[in-house]
Amino acid sequence: MLSTSTTRIAAFTTAVIAFAAMSGSALAQKKYDTGANDTEIKVGNIMPYSGPASAYGVIGKTEDAYFKMINDKGGINGRKVNFVTYDDGYSPPKAVEQVRKLVESDEVLVVFNPLGTPSNTAIQKYLNSKKVPQLFVATGATKWNDAKNFPWTIGWQPSYQSEAQIYAKWLMKEKPGAKVAILYQNDDFGKDYLKGTKDGFGDKAASSIIMEESYEVSEPTIDSHIVKIKAANPDVLLIYTTPKFGAQTIKKTAELGWKPLQIITNVSASVGSVMAPAGFENAQGVLSAAYAKDGADSQWNNDPGMKKWIEFLDKYMPGADKTDGSLVYGYGAAQTLAKVLEMCGDDLTRANVMKQAASLKDFTPDTLLPGVKINTSATDFAPIAQLQMQRFKGQKWELFGETISGDIATE
C-alpha cells in the first residue's frame, strides 16, 4: 500500500504549494538550497591569486569589495552576501580541489566568475552533475554558451570568437583584398581568436590571411616574431595577445618604422596598461572593439556609471590602480550577479538562480558602454554579445559605427 500513501502525500504537497502560490505576498514562500538562508547568501569563487596569471587576481578582490559595499547598504533583499574566494594558481587540478571545497565543505549556493578556460573546463562536468550553477565564467571561450548540454554553466563576456569575427567582417567590408597577418598567443585564448578570424573571413580566409605566427607566454620579448611578420609585408596586423605582449608589439612595429593597420584584441585594449606603456605616439590609429568603459579614458570622467565606479573604488579599494581593466571587469560581473540574486527574491534555490540568470532583459551594469545590454534566455547563455569598434586617437579611444552583435552558438 506504499504507492497509495506516496501518491496521497504528493497530492497534499502539490496542494500546499498551490495554496502558497495563490496566497502571494501575504504568505511569501521562502525557498532555499544549500548556501542560502534568511540572513545570508554564500557565493563561491576561484581566482589565480598566485602563479602566472596572478594579474587577474584583482578581479576577485574587486568582487569581494563590491559585495562588501552591497552588504554595507543592507545586502540583497535583506540578506548579506558571503563571498568565499580561493586561489587556484591557474592550475586545473587545484581548481577542481578548490571548487569541491567550495561546494562540499563551504556549501556555497553558486560558483561565480571562476577565471580561465582550463580551470573552468576542469570543473564544468563536476558542477553540472552536482547541479550547482557555474555563473558568469571569466573566460571568453565559445563553449560556455551551451544551454542544452551544460544547463548549469553560463558565460558573461563576449566570446573571443565572435569578437574576431567582427574584425574579419569589418576588414572584408572596409579593406577588401588586404593581406592580413595574425600574431596570437599559443593557448586556448589565442587559438579561439584565430578560429574566429578564419570563420569570419569564410572562403576568403586562405587568400586573405598570409601569415599566422604564434608565441609562447614564457618568451621575454616577441621582437623576433614581429621582424618575421614584417618580412612578409602584410597590410593588416591582428594582435591577439595579452596586455604585455600587445604593448610590446605596438612599440616594436613603431621602432621598426613599420605602419600596418593594427587591430588589437579587446583583452589588451586598456589605455593605462597597454597604450600608455607602448607610447601614445606609437598607438595612433590602432583599432579594437569594446563592450566596457575604460577607467583610464578621460571621456568617461562625467559618466554617471563611472562616477559610481570611482566612488566605489575610493571607498572600498583605496589605492587601487584605476588603469587596471580588471577593476572594471570585476565590478561589472559582480553587479550582474547582484542583479540576478535580487531577481531571485525569496526563492534562493539553485534552479531559480539559473532561471533568473537566463532571464536578464536589457540589463546595463554601470561599466558597460552605452548601447551594450545584457540579454539572456533559456537558449541564449551568452550575456554580453555586443561590441563596438573603436580607434585610438590622442590619448583615448574613439568609438565609431554601431554596436555590433556577435552572438555565436556552440556547434
Added chain:
Amino acid sequence: MELFTNQVLAGIATGAIYACMALAVVMIYQAIDHLNFAQGEMAMFSTFISWQLMQWGVPYWGAFILTLALSFAGGILIERLLFKPLAKAPVLTNVAGFIALFAIVNSVAGLIWDFTIKQYPTPFGSSPFLGSQLISTHQAGMIGVTILLLILLFIFFQYTRMGLAMRAAASLPESARLVGINTSWMIALGWGMATAIGSIAGMLIAPVVFLEPNMMGGVLIYGFAAAVLGGLTSPLGAVIGGFLVGVFENLAGTYIPGVGNELKLPIALALIITVLVVKPAGLFGRPIVKRV
C-alpha cells in the same frame, strides 16, 4: 637574405638581455657554487625600487646609483639573514630556500606595485642605431653596458685581491680558510655583487619587456641557459652564450619548418644540452677534475 640578417640582428638585440642576466648568474655561481632561482625576482624587485625612486622625482642616474647601492646592501642582508643559517644544511635545502625567496619577492612586489605593466625609461633613447631600425640606441647601450660590466668583472676576478679571494672561497673553501680568507663574508659579498649586477640587468631589460612582477620569469630561464652554455665559471662565456642563445633561437623560429616557431625554446634548450653532452663544462668553462 634580408630576413636572415634581420633575425640575426634582432637576435643580438634580444641576446643582450640574456647576456646581462647571465652575467649575474655567473657572479652568484662564482660566490656560492650554485644557481640562485630567485635571482630574476630580486632583479625585478630592484628595478621596481628604481622606478619608485623615479616616481618620487629622483633623476634617472641618481635612481640608478641608489638602486645599485640598495641592491648591494639588500643582497648582503638576504645572505646574512636567510642563507647563512642554512650554510650547514644540504644543498637541496638551500635550493628550496631559493624557491621560497622567489615566492616571497614575487608576491610582495605584486602587492606593492600591482601586476599591470609599467613603462620604464631608458637613458639611451630608442631611436634607430646607426641607421638600422633593428637595433635601437637602447639596445646598443645595453650591449655597451654588458661589455663594460664584463671587463670590470674580468679585472675584479683576475687582478684584485678581493676577486681572487672570492674565487678561492667558492671553489676551495677549506684551503681558502687556511690562507686566512674570511669565506663567510666572501659569500655575503658575492650575494651583494650578484644582486647589484642583477639590478643593472633588470633596469636595462625593463624598457624592452616592460616592468611588472613576472617580467623576469622568462628572462631567467634564458639567462641560466646562456650562462650554462658559456660555462658557469666564465663571464666572457656567459656573454657570448647570451648572444648565441638569442641568435640561435630566432633562427630556429624562422627557418625550422613546421614546429620551429612553436618549439623554439625547447629546440634552443635541446641544442644547449647537446653542447653540454659534448663539452660538459660549457664552451668556455674550466673542466673540473674530481678526486676520489
Added chain:
Amino acid sequence: MSAAEDVVTEAPAVEAVPKRAMTLGLGTSLVVLAALCLAPLFVKNFIIFQMTMLLIYALAVLALNILTGGSGQFSLGQSAFYAVGAYTSAILMEHANMNYALTLPIAGVICFAFGFIFGQPALRLSGVYLALATFALATAMPQLLKLGFFEHWTGGVQGLVVTKPDAPFGLPMSQDMWLYYFTLAVSIGIYIASVNLLKSRSGRAFMAIRDNEIAASAMGVDVALYKTLAFGVSAGITGVAGGLGAIAVQFVAPDGYTITLAISLFLGMVVGGVGWLPGSIVGSAFIIFVPNIAEGISKGLSGAVFGVLLFLVIFLVPHGARQVAMIAQGLIAKLKN
C-alpha cells in the same frame, strides 16, 4: 679564465642515507596504514578527494626520492613524466575506451621507456647541468602537448575531459571513495616495491653511485646502466601517479603540468627528507595543504606567506621530516630506558 684545471674533492650533492634509515619500522607502518584505511569512512567526499591527491603526489615525490635520494641525480623535470602518464591514461580511456585500471601499467611502461631514454644524455651531466637539462624538459612538455600535430589525441590547448570510474561489482561506495581505495592499493604496492628495490642489489648500486660515482665505477658497478635505470624507474612511478591524477581530476590540459608542478614535487621531497621514502607523504601534504593555509592567512600575500612558512620549515628541520622522525625515535628510545 685560467688554463689550470681545478681539482675538486667535491662533497656529494646528496648526503649519504644508510639504507636501513630509508624506511619505517613495521609497527609504525601498520599504524599509518590503518589510519589511511579508516580515515575516509569518517569524512566528506571532498576530503576523500584531497586524500586521494595526497597519495598521488606522495607517489610522485617518492619517485623523485628514488632518483635523487637513491641514485643522487637531481631532477626538475618530473612534471614532464607526470604529464606523459596523465595523457597516456586520458587518451587510452577516452579514445580507446580502455578500462582505467589497465591504462596505469601502460602509462608506467611508457614513462619508464621515456625516462630511460632521457637518462642517456643525462648521464654525461651532473649538478647544475642536469638541473638545467631536466628543467628544459619540464618547460618543453606543455609546448609539446599543445603541438597541432598531436592535437587529435591530446585535444591541444583545450585538453581532454576524462570520465570518472564507478565502484566495480556494485560496491556501495561513492566514486571518490572507490578511487581513494584504488589509489591506496596502488600506492602501497609501489611503496613496498620501492623499498625492496632500494634494499636489493640494484638499490645498493644506486647508493654507491650517489655516494661516490668514481669509487662505485672502480668497484665494478655499471654506472651508466644504473643511472639510466634510476631515471627509468622514477619516471615510470611518476607516470603511474600522473595517470591516477588524470582520473581523479577528470581533466588533463597543458596548463596542469607546468614547471610549477615540478618545483612543487621537488619541495615535497626536500620537506619530506631527501632519501627517506616515508617522508614522501609528509612532503605531499606540505605541497597540498600549506598553499591553502598561506591563502587563509592572506590572499594578497599568499605567495609570501608560503615562502615564509617554507623558510621556517627548512630553518627548523633542514633535513625535513626525516629529522623529525629521528628526533622522535631518539625520544622514544630514551623513554624506554
